[in-house]
Amino acid sequence: MDDGFLSRRGMVRAVIGSATMGIPLGCSQQTAGRKTLDLPLRTPAVEPTIKVRLLDLPTSVLKVGDSSTITRFGGKPFAGPLTISYTKENKGSTWKLLRGSQVLTEQQGGTLDLSSPSDFLINGTQFPTNSLSLRHQEGMIEVVGAFGLETYLPGVLQRELYSQWHPNTYRALAVAARSFALVRMKDRRGKFWHVRASAQDQAFVGGEIRTVATEAVLKTRGQVLTWNNQILCAYYSSCCGGRPARASDRWMSPANAVPPLSGQGRPCPCQKSSRYRWFSEVSGRKLGGEVGLGSIRSIKPIQTNPWGRTVQFQLRDNKGVTKNLPSSTLREKLRAAGADVYSGWVLRCENEAGSLKLTGAGFGHGVGLCQFGSEARAQSGLTWRKILSLGYPGAKIAFNWGP
Ligand SMILES: [Zn+2]
Secondary structure, eight states, rough: OOOOOTTEEEEEEESOOSOOOOOOOOOOOSSSSOOOOOOOOTTTTOOOOOOOEEEEEEESSSOOOTTTOOOETEEEESSEEEEEEEEEEEEEEEEEEEETEEEEEEEESSSSEOOSSSEEEEEEEEEEEEEEEEEEEEEEEEEEEEEHHHHEEEEEHHHHSEEEEEEHHHHHHHHHHHHHHHHOOOOOTTTSSSEETTTTTTOOOOOOOOHHHHHOOOOOTEEEEETTTTTOOOEEEOOOOOOOOOHHHHHGGGGGGGGSSSSSSOOOOOOOOOOOOEEEEEEEHHHHHHHHHHHHHHEEEEETTTTTEEEEEEEEEETTEEEEEEHHHHHHHHHTTTTTOSOOOEEEEEEETTTTEOOOOOOOOSSSEHHHHHHHHHHHHHHHHHHHHHHHHTOOESSSSSO
């Protein structure tokens, strides 16, 4: 999810997402007048399959398998560690399967489907999938794995939460992440992939998964958040800075203007995050250049949400010209100007000889479940259901595809 707090840490980079962070996705579901869950048709007892964009490879080489595995390429089985390459020439493109430098077989153009009787080892990391699809897209190779939804979710929790955190934090996030995934699956039905394995959708890793993550998914199996009989697009982020954001202030979609995505007035106990308050600085001249003004002298809050979180700021330059920006845009502009900021909620801005000293709050968009706040609530004895009710006020918990 947007700026999940592990996304900047130097841990295993088995999954490479796009470099662009914090894209406002929004969800396209409609909320009015529906009486039943508006979900993809499926047999209730059958676990849905989610297509996850695992890798964007800048090079045209992918390593799959090891000495004990079989890879099916073009329907034929090949044993051992193999390499997939993609070459584009004037007459067309070619996928090749190689062992060392020996070409075993080829396929002309199109997308490439690989399967295996066992879990795939991809560039040295094992993923719980035996079906991969590859395509060439805008100079990159997209590697997409097909996962059972419940098999996918532990890899999300593994990447999004700290290892020592409380089981109830894991369970709350399992339900939120499942809900978010199902909405994205519906929004992108029929597409080459449903979600990216990055903070743009949900962070995700393969490899060894800790027990608390797998147990949290198992204990909440099939359960989702709903509002008005639809699955909620359950956004979450690392730290809200003490006051939640409203989804509708950030993503202009009718589905986002609903009570469960609007936060609630009680303060969120996420002070243990190192980004609960953050400090940064930026050149007023550079920031002005990013927003089409002269050198910025001040950034002032001009509008807050009902919980006291600023949603609109006014920037003023050295000639007194002003420009109003929503917090998410301010965050982008600050980053573009070279500031190391973690949210768009600036609490204070002091101008010292052309340099703006910033104090801000939170990490991520602040909508929905706050991960650090959830952990504090779990530590204080709250159940995962109660944690969800505070993160998504008014939402119900229901079984989606059958217990
Ligand atoms: Zn919080």
